[in-house]
Amino acid sequence: MIENDDKPILWYFADPMCSWCWGFSPVxxxxxxxxxxxxxxxxxxxGLQAGETRPISASSREEIFHHWHQVEELAGQAFSFENALxxxxxxxxxxxxxxxxxxxxxxxxxxxxxxxxxQSAFYTQNKDxxxxxxxxxxxxxxRIRGDKFMVQFLSEKQQEIVNKNFAFTRKAGVQxxxxxxxxxxxxLDIITRGYAKYRNIAAAxxxxxxx
Numbered sequence: 473m474i475e476n477d478d479k480p481i482l483w484y485f486a487d488p489m490c491s492w493c494w495g496f497s498p499v500x501x502x503x504x505x506x507x508x509x510x511x512x513x514x515x516x517x518x519g520l521q522a523g524e525t526r527p528i529s530a531s532s533r534e535e536i537f538h539h540w541h542q543v544e545e546l547a548g549q550a551f552s553f554e555n556a557l558x559x560x561x562x563x564x565x566x567x568x569x570x571x572x573x574x575x576x577x578x579x580x581x582x583x584x585x586x587x588x589x590x591q592s593a594f595y596t597q598n599k600d601x602x603x604x605x606x607x608x609x610x611x612x613x614x615r616i617r618g619d620k621f622m623v624q625f626l627s628e629k630q631q632e633i634v635n636k637n638f639a640f641t642r643k644a645g646v647q648x649x650x651x652x653x654x655x656x657x658x659x660l661d662i663i664t665r666g667y668a669k670y671r672n673i674a675a676a677x678x679x680x681x682x683x
Contacts, residue, residue: 480511480656480681482663485641487520488572488590489565489601490649491539492667495547497588499670500650504584506674510681511654515576515583517569518649519638524564533557540595547667551595564602568594570634571607574625577633578616586614654680 484500486493504513528536540551557563568590576583589610593599599606604625611621624630644653644660652663652673663676
């Protein structure tokens with residue numbers, strides 16, 4: 473997923489339809505800005521509810537909204553609740569994850585921006601990011617050629633790539649998103665399982681990178 477060099481790798485396990493990852497968006501942006509010279513950040517698609525086929529239930533909707541309110545309060549990220557998660561909505565995160573790996577394959581420099589664009593569309597604009605036409609539009613707005621996106625997105629190769637992301641997530645033992653794992657000199661250190669403030673992550677990174 474990322475070429476080897478002398479820099480440690482910070483594996484960022486996330487899902488574009490994970491509300492805590494949306495809350496974590498400003499934190500990972502700060503990490504990218506402040507640690508760019510010291511490490512590489514590799515985004516891994518977690519597949520929060522990849523392959524879900526059942527429409528969301530009323531109780532599940534209430535539970536999800538409860539998490540959204542928690543994220544809004546703790547992380548300060550905006551959510552649009554009106555008309556969100558309508559009846560019949562299927563919370564399948566696989567297409568959004570595959571779209572991120574598609575953009576990464578076309579232009580890796582746009583991966584994080586596109587990931588954030590999906591999050592923003594879903595949480596603040598009530599866009600249905602489980603649908604191909606929505607993901608295509610977001611790709612085009614990110615200056616990715618639509619025809620190129622569609623060929624990649626619908627390919628067997630891209631399906632294999634996103635499935636490898638999901639498999640890597642399971643192999644790493646990740647059970648909560650976001651999760652950060654630092655890979656330095658063949659040693660793996662968990663920085664956070666779930667949402668954490670920037671100052672706590674920075675303190676952990678500084679200690680490990682200094683050793």
